[in-house]
Amino acid sequence: MKKINISGEFCLPLAQHAQLGENTEEVKNIVRGYTGKILLVDLTSRTWEEQAIPDSVYEQYLSGVGLAAYVTYHHMPPGADPLGPENLLGFVTGILTGTGALFGGRWMVTGKSPLTGGWGDANCGGDFGPAIKQCGYDGIFFKGIADEPVYLFADDEKVEIRSAAHLWGIDATETQARLKAEAGSKRRPRVASIGMAGEKLSLISGICNDGGRLAGRSGLGAVMGSKRLKALVLAGSKPIRGVDSAELKRLNKACNAYVPKGDFRFPAWVFPILYRLMAARKTAMRMDGMLGVAAFRKWGTTTINQIGLVTGDTPVKNWSGSRGDYPLRPVNPDSLLSRVPKQYHCLTCPLGCGATGPGADNSSETHRPEYETSSTFGALLLNKDLDSIFTINELLNRAGMDTISAGAIVAFAIECFENGLISEKDTGGLQLTWGNTPAIIALVKQMIAREGFGDLLADGVKVAAAKIGKGAEGYAMHSGGQELPMHDPKQDPGYGVHYIVEPTPGRHTVGSWGTYETLRLWTKVSWAPEAPRSYPVSQRYEADERNGKYAAGCSLAKMVIDGAGLCTFGLLMGVDRFPIFEYLNAVVGWQKTPDEFMEIGRRIQTLRQCFNIREGLLPAEVRLPGRSIGEPPFRSGLHKGRQVAVDELRRMYWQVIGWDKDTGFPLPDTLQALDLPQISTVASQHEG
Amino acid sequence: MKVKVIAPFPIRGLDQEDCLEVSEGSRVRDVLKGSGLNPARLLPVFVNGQQVKKGHILNEGDIIVFLYALSGG
Numbered sequence: 001m002k003k004i005n006i007s008g009e010f011c012l013p014l015a016q017h018a019q020l021g022e023n024t025e026e027v028k029n030i031v032r033g034y035t036g037k038i039l040l041v042d043l044t045s046r047t048w049e050e051q052a053i054p055d056s057v058y059e060q061y062l063s064g065v066g067l068a069a070y071v072t073y074h075h076m077p078p079g080a081d082p083l084g085p086e087n088l089l090g091f092v093t094g095i096l097t098g099t100g101a102l103f104g105g106r107w108m109v110t111g112k113s114p115l116t117g118g119w120g121d122a123n124c125g126g127d128f129g130p131a132i133k134q135c136g137y138d139g140i141f142f143k144g145i146a147d148e149p150v151y152l153f154a155d156d157e158k159v160e161i162r163s164a165a166h167l168w169g170i171d172a173t174e175t176q177a178r179l180k181a182e183a184g185s186k187r188r189p190r191v192a193s194i195g196m197a198g199e200k201l202s203l204i205s206g207i208c209n210d211g212g213r214l215a216g217r218s219g220l221g222a223v224m225g226s227k228r229l230k231a232l233v234l235a236g237s238k239p240i241r242g243v244d245s246a247e248l249k250r251l252n253k254a255c256n257a258y259v260p261k262g263d264f265r266f267p268a269w270v271f272p273i274l275y276r277l278m279a280a281r282k283t284a285m286r287m288d289g290m291l292g293v294a295a296f297r298k299w300g301t302t303t304i305n306q307i308g309l310v311t312g313d314t315p316v317k318n319w320s321g322s323r324g325d326y327p328l329r330p331v332n333p334d335s336l337l338s339r340v341p342k343q344y345h346c347l348t349c350p351l352g353c354g355a356t357g358p359g360a361d362n363s364s365e366t367h368r369p370e371y372e373t374s375s376t377f378g379a380l381l382l383n384k385d386l387d388s389i390f391t392i393n394e395l396l397n398r399a400g401m402d403t404i405s406a407g408a409i410v411a412f413a414i415e416c417f418e419n420g421l422i423s424e425k426d427t428g429g430l431q432l433t434w435g436n437t438p439a440i441i442a443l444v445k446q447m448i449a450r451e452g453f454g455d456l457l458a459d460g461v462k463v464a465a466a467k468i469g470k471g472a473e474g475y476a477m478h479s480g481g482q483e484l485p486m487h488d489p490k491q492d493p494g495y496g497v498h499y500i501v502e503p504t505p506g507r508h509t510v511g512s513w514g515t516y517e518t519l520r521l522w523t524k525v526s527w528a529p530e531a532p533r534s535y536p537v538s539q540r541y542e543a544d545e546r547n548g549k550y551a552a553g554c555s556l557a558k559m560v561i562d563g564a565g566l567c568t569f570g571l572l573m574g575v576d577r578f579p580i581f582e583y584l585n586a587v588v589g590w591q592k593t594p595d596e597f598m599e600i601g602r603r604i605q606t607l608r609q610c611f612n613i614r615e616g617l618l619p620a621e622v623r624l625p626g627r628s629i630g631e632p633p634f635r636s637g638l639h640k641g642r643q644v645a646v647d648e649l650r651r652m653y654w655q656v657i658g659w660d661k662d663t664g665f666p667l668p669d670t671l672q673a674l675d676l677p678q679i680s681t682v683a684s685q686h687e688g
Numbered sequence: 689m690k691v692k693v694i695a696p697f698p699i700r701g702l703d704q705e706d707c708l709e710v711s712e713g714s715r716v717r718d719v720l721k722g723s724g725l726n727p728a729r730l731l732p733v734f735v736n737g738q739q740v741k742k743g744h745i746l747n748e749g750d751i752i753v754f755l756y757a758l759s760g761g
Contacts, residue, residue: 268757
């Protein structure tokens with residue numbers, strides 16, 4: 001198990017820090033979390049330049065996704081082709097990334113999504129995040145298209161664009177291994193790369209690091225592939241520091257007191273039984289994320305593999321099935337753990353939700369499939385073969401293809417086949433029936449290679465449905481072009497709201513009612529309503545202002561989390577026990593209140609929304625498939641009669657956040673209040 | 689003395705800060721008094737991050753967390 005240093009390294013007091021001024025000079029040591037610089041690379045001309053970012057930008061947007069939204073909005077021309085030279089592909093870190101703050105190891109990739117046509121971002125852990133900052137940059141952005149496959153190398157002294165012709169066609173895991181060996185740097189480099197899926201411009205491809213972690217959503221692997229950019233190899237060693245080291249140590253210590261230590265013996269199969277007993281109640285208990293931390297340490301996200309099936313959170317049979325269609329046993333968290341028993345941590349994470357173990361051939365290491373992967377390639381397809389889930393997980397990780405989208409597409413294809421929209425003639429002889437494991441694996445391989453029927457599917461369900469026609473859209477479970485994750489809004493309507501309100505739609509990591517309860521925003525944020533300790537289950541389905549505030553709270557908090565570069569799972573502990581706002585103040589030397597940070601979150605969210613509107617997307621046109629919201633209502637099963645008033649909930653959300661409740665356009669007053677005057681014309685242009 | 693209790697079932701006497709007033713020498717099992725026959729009472733329990741038995745004696749300021757598995761993602 002990796003040792004975790006939770007003390008951090010900080011040396012400069014505030015007085016010395018202030019003398020550094022407005023980032024106009026070379027800052028050798030990063031003394032307040034951010035570097036104040038980005039690297040802008042033009043792959044067409046093979047040139048690069050450093051750009052100073054004023055402090056005021058960090059004050060208004062933090063770093064991470066906020067900084068990327070600011071830079072992209074101002075550098076990318078409107079209407080850019082997502083796979084063309086004008087799209088700006090960003091690799092960014094948050095303010096807390098690498099400072100020693102717990103959970104501060106995240107990095108994000110950003111750009112215009114070829115999958116949705118709007119703002120795209122994806123988030124990943126491992127040890128790559130701090131490497132960006134250690135080269136002296138808060139973000140590295142790419143435009144243009146290289147004339148041959150290349151990779152970017154950067155360390156403390158130099159930036160180089162090197163040929164990657166010998167790596168084109170090589171999978172992501174192998175690419176990372178080869179580049180680490182051949183980089184020729186004093187320091188062991190960190191590498192992020194695409195696999196074959198990104199090279200072949202699959203719109204559901206992502207970007208990998210650490211041999212099996214994927215920034216998977218939004219199809220940004222295809223953007224990287226379109227630029228012929230195979231990888232980033234980063235070997236910088238600049239120290240990352242914060243302003244108030246004593247306060248940071250104190251916060252780490254206080255937070256760490258909540259984290260369970262050591263292992264425990266308790267079988268995972270007990271939890272579904274408990275949930276079954278509780279599900280019969282008409283009163284819900286407020287969830288406290290602390291309850292799940294120990295389980296999360298042991299089983300990672302697979303903790304909920306069986307619980308999701310019992311509660312109805314996990315979609316079954318392409319969202320048309322119910323609990324009885326799929327057994328619990330194949331995805332038992334203990335079964336997965338026994339195959340991949342080696343726990344690992346992302347940088348400065350005290351939980352360690354990742355796990356690895358021997359691959360199928362025993363010669364390599366494979367990662368534990370996450371809950372999302374276990375469910376998309378398990379219950380969603382009625383596939384009961386756990387071995388195949390491991391196999392597919394490894395195939396997709398190496399190819400750099402998003403497992404959520406890939407599983408949703410296979411489910412779509414099976415349903416098209418079962419209902420006669422496609423035949424063996426179309427599939428090249430594959431019998432695409434529910435639970436047909438060999439056919440599922442074969443189809444995944446075809447999608448990765450873009451061969452046969454897999455080529456048609458490799459760009460997502462929306463594109464595939466349009467090509468197949470004959471009503472195939474009815475089986476395409478997506479929101480705004482992005483395949484839905486494995487959380488059913490009929491169980492927690494909060495997911496449904498976020499699936500359609502987010503500028504990157506179809507995203508499960510932003511919020512739900514359960515997420516709101518665990519965030520405990522009401523302990524810090526003045527306008528956030530306290531979730532009652534217990535409440536009628538029916539309250540979850542009400543389209544009222546309270547639920548609108550729950551959803552807005554989750555969205556804005558997520559923007560702060562991504563601006564800080566933190567892992568969302570750390571926030572399971574709640575903002576009072578994992579003090580994100582205090583961490584940011586300690587590292588940067590700010591004196592901001594939680595309300596002020598949430599206002600920054602609103603600014604980032606609003607700018608992302610403006611980006612989408614500028615790119616021609618109309619927020620009100622994003623719809624959820626009927627099956628996901630009970631239209632028409634299910635006649636049996638856990639979701640019998642449940643309906644989610646998602647459109648009304650969305651109106652509530654838009655109203656709370658300060659956007660037009662009918663169109664989702666940010667209101668002029670909101671833009672003014674957020675100091676976004678330069679884009680105030682966006683809404684009026686559309687209204688005109 | 690006060691201890692903090694985080695449990696997936698109702699705990700009698702818990703205040704807004706999740707704190708509970710207990711007498712000196714109280715044990716984890718004393719915290720469970722009045723929580724009814726909820727089967728979740730059988731769950732493993734951690735005090736200040738260390739798994740303990742229900743007979744564990746509590747100290748001022750202890751953080752008591754029951755093991756549970758959260759639904760959702």
